[in-house]
Amino acid sequence: MLRVHFTVEDLFNVTFADAPLPMVELAMAMVAWQRTDEAAVFGRWRARVGQELGPRARPLLDLLRPDGDNPQFVEPYARTLEEGLADVRAAAPLLTGEQFARAAARAPGPDSWLRALWGRDREAWNQLGGALTAAHESVVAPYWARIRQSFQADVAWRTRLLAAHGIKVCLASTHPDAAWSGTVLEVDRPPHFEVRLGGRGLVLMPSPFWTGRPLVAEHPDGPHVLLYPALTPLPLTSPGPVEGALDALLGRTRAAVLQRLVQRRTTTELARDLDISLPSVSEHTRTLRAAGLITTERDGKAVLHAVTGLGADLLHSGG
Template identity: 35%
Template sequence: MVLSELAFTADDLAMTRFAVSPMFEVVTSFRLLATGTAHPVHGRWLGQVRPRVAAARLDSGWLAELVPPQGYLPDFLTPPPGERAPTIQTELAALRATPAEEVRADLDVLGDLSGRGRALRRDPAGHLGRIADEIEAYWRLAVAPYWARIRTVLDADVFHRARQVAEHGAAHLFNDLHATLSWDDNTLRMVRRHCAMPRESTGRGLLLIPSVFAGQILTWSRPPLPPELIYPARGTGPLWDHRPVSRGDAIAAVLGRSRAALLTELEAPASTTELARRTGISAAAVSQHLTTMRDAGMVSAHRAGRSVLYARTLVAESLLADTPN
């Protein structure tokens, strides 16, 4: 274990901010998926996603090469968010533009490269586009259909942390982030398994990024950019729990019973064929209803091989949420 101390000046505290990063959800979820084991929180997600990822052969490609089961994650896979909530496309564009020397430096730290890794080291510019394309395919299958739920947890965490700062100050925030973190004498102390992260080798400030798939604290550092601290988001426990819809009749009165039934069934992403089988509505009618609800911003569509997965958006999740009287 290594005790890392990150000192803060008043300017560092003033430059501390939060962000949500789709790419960190990609790499942490893939690492979880690649373990091949059960998980007390993410079991339902794993059961739904593993067959899709295997069918698309994404479990043995670039991500499998670059995301080891534990230890170092190449920094170029997770470009620093330049805004509070960048899109996956924004982060993939930054990945594609990574300078060759940064890719090679990260691969040197990763070590033990196979054929793909050695090819990437020889010609980063020639392979970064392929890596980004594979990550985009993985995103469509494994993360995008669930993004509304995930994003709700991440945003709620950021709101909670911001309120902590407003009510109790930065010291309370840092002491509450994770059991391996503590704040004392203008210094953030981190018990880490691998490497230290002293202020002398980082940029100014700090970027805090919650993650639903991260099981422990992760860090990112590439001066002169601010260091990043990725921490497990609070509220992840019930992320995949079944959520009964208590206002089904009221929603059906507004949307119609068929569309209300489809939204209810979309607790987990599903294809038109699956929805037709489960609801008894014809596939043609299901397709028509889904198109209408997609145009209204209530469902999103994500291609998964030859089929398309539909998922509820934040708009639909809010509509179906059981609000207290």
């Protein structure tokens, strides 16, 4: 379970990141490619990345694991790729023995390039820089406009949620299993991790690639960062101009699901009406439910979904 302890000061100091960060999104993209969850949304994207990712980028798979618990120095909070690569290189002499030991344990064999990396071998660090650059060219750069679209739409939605329902509802909507226990935000998913913000505040950072529970990292300049799945993952963002605000926020398919739930419908009815699979409907309704846009209840063997007041308000404002 993830448990994030807030003080009163922390609750007054929750902000949103102002833009996606290329090195963070690169790490999340490499992680997302290795995961197997949300196959109905990410399946085709993963297959495409498998074809496009060249051998120069593949050493990153030894370093960046599907659980997202990765060395923070490879995903610096830099505004550009060039700044990020410089930050990665600058991190080499600053890493502690504990950080080296933890990361070296990921090496798949005694001759792994990772062991040379932890030994501060120049060629290994050059290989890391080359792998990061190659991966960025394949999985981030071509989709940067869509990454920004997903990021901005999520921030706009959470800001609206914050204004309408307060900070606790806003934070609980970052994951279907998130809930509050007093001033502790809990996400009932393994592994166990506990963090006390201690008055330093929290920066919210949605990622269109990440599909797991929220991740918490310590920002070097002060507040902690909560990285969570954006409401619209990258495969659901439009590659071109969107037709309306609702499509920009949710993606066309997810917006269509919400629109049809003005009247109660079962999972099977949604799948039939939209000509999509049952697993795809389940993933869309799970995310919409976590955001407070729909409710779900069981009636015998049927599972019924319906829009909430907040969802109806969003439909109205989105045209």
